[in-house]
Amino acid sequence: MEYTNQREAYGSTLVELGKVNRNIVILDADLGGSTRGKLFEENFPDRHVEMGIAEANMTSVAAGLAQTGKIPFVNTFAVFASGRAYDQIRQTIAIGKLNVKICGSSAGVSDFGDGSTHQSVEDVAIMRAIPNMTVLCPADANETVKAVRALAEYDGPCYIRLNRNDYPNVTSPDEPFQIGVPSILKEGSDVVLFATGYMLTLAMEAASKLEGRVSVKVVNISTIKPLDQVRIKELVKGAKGVVTAEEHSIVGGLGSAIAEALRLERMPVEFVGIQDCFGRSAHSYGDILKYQNLTTERVVEAIETIVSLQ
Amino acid sequence: MYNEKLVADLEDKARKLRRNVIVSMGVGFAGHIGGSFSSADMVAALYFHKLRHDPENKKMAERDRFLLSKGHVAILQYSALAEAGYFPVEDLVNTKRIDSYLQGHPDVLKTPGIEAGTGSLGQGLSIGLGMAMGLKMDGLDSKVYVLMGDGEQQEGQIWEAAMAATVYNTDNLVGIVDCNKLQATGPICERFDAGDIRHKWESFGWNTIEINGHDMKEILWALDETDKRNGKPTVIIMNTVKGKGLSFAENVVSYHNGMLSKENYDKAMAELS
DSSP states (O other): OOOSBHHHHHHHHHHHHHHHOTTEEEEESSOHHHHSHHHHHHHOGGGEEEOOSOHHHHHHHHHHHHHTTOEEEEEEEHHIIIIITHHHIIIIIITTTOOOEEEEESOTTOSTTTOGGGOOSSHHHHHHTSTTOEEEOOSSHHHHHHHHHHHHHOOSOEEEEOOOSBOOOOSOTTSOOOTTOOEEEEOOSSEEEEEOTTHHHHHHHHHHHTTTTSOEEEEEOOEEESOOHHHHHHHHTTOSEEEEEEEEESSSSHHHHHHHHTTTSOOOEEEEEEOSOOOOOOSSHHHHHHHTTOSHHHHHHHHHHHHHTO | OOOHHHHHHHHHHHHHHHHHHHHHHOSSSEEOHHHHHHHHHHHHHIIIIIOOOOGGGTTOTTOOEEEESSGGGHHHHHHHHHHHTSSOGGGGGGTTOTTOSOOSSOOTTTSTTOOSOOOSTTOHHHHHHHHHHHHHHTTOOOOEEEEEESGGGGSHHHHHHHHHHHHTTOTTEEEEEEEOSEETTEEHHHHOOOOOHHHHHHHTTOEEEEEETTOHHHHHHHHHHTTSOSSSOEEEEEEOOTTTTOTTTTTOGGGGGEEOOHHHHHHHHHHTO
């Protein structure tokens, strides 16, 4: 079935995988209803481990489970997964290349109501800075299903960032998915727009608004790390410049990763992202996106900035 | 109760481990002598008597696991692993060298026989709990032993793990607390006293045993007590002396992570021969 919510896609895909792979174990820290780890608990109570409100312990327990051959998926909100359990991830999981999957749920500003304490503006930067870590940020529910299946097959530490809210799919369920491989959603030649997560939806809207005026190539970067730098250089060849779009701080996220890849190219890069600030509570996802200037209009403006440089 | 030969053999092993620690430190390099020497008797009893393990079949699923949560005394664990045959004793002198597989703290990818990367204090018990849970899921009766420090009891994560271990009835998990009463900056009672540790563990639902950590018979008894599975994890609180067995290092704070002069190196080797 087709989902329109990444959390639902995540929880349901884990159940599907749990039926065929007895080694998959899910850990939650009293947020299973929200992370949808609850679905796994309902189906396989013996392989769902409730760890209580203790994320540091949960993350190290996952390391121990991995060392006995299990494939643990650790669920909590992205702020806690990347912040509260950072040291546990770094010291044991990443240094030892242990097969632990960390799910940063309700990532970015998607937990609009709970405000700055629950909105992760820096989780990608934190996780991306850790050696040996793979960082995934699927665009929508369709891609989440494929990413979770790929994670179960992948042997090593991985962080996956998921949105809390419902929104229509922008990627096709038939599109093949491979960790580390960017996909082109729309061809174009003037400006290359790299987007990740929900911002891919806004990127496609922006590209279509500029149709006939600016030829925009839209690339989905759902693996932020490892980033194939050779492939990124190929994708931008001949373009006037690059725009990146992410629901994350401009410090250390997708924009930084793309700029690092293009550091020896003579090519301008403009970032659409959160301007190094915390969020606040909002009544809707739309309100907080607008507050953080994460809008289609802002993506259009960024593309026009690149074009105007010529 | 325990045959005298076994006890004498293990005491001899403990002396060898202490000697290996000195050899692996060498002259002029800092090393965690104090905590290595306070834990040496327990580690000898584990590796040369209690643990089900096989250096020829390092990854056998049924092995018991030993985790060094107080990862700074890695040189003690290396000494035991070398003595047990995981790698040549001669390699100990290369500890911490740029090209060595013997790192300053346990590294699961680099060193044979290391079960988990530790060094950031307070995390070993949680990792051990995960292993204990995984072993139970697989129907294996292997046990997991986690050695912690008494200073380390200041880390909050230990108490998160203590709580979770009783929720999941991991009676295959054994915590060992080396109470040598000194932390890096001074006596624990003067620096940051966690109070009645045994009572704390008890209140979290653990079986508790308190012993003299330098009495081999008591160590063997305590380890055997942990085999009585009653649905609860067990913690062994062992009272020890930091730097035990080395006259000039006993109860001396600076030997938490100290360096040996040529003179003290020779003196140590003589005392431990």
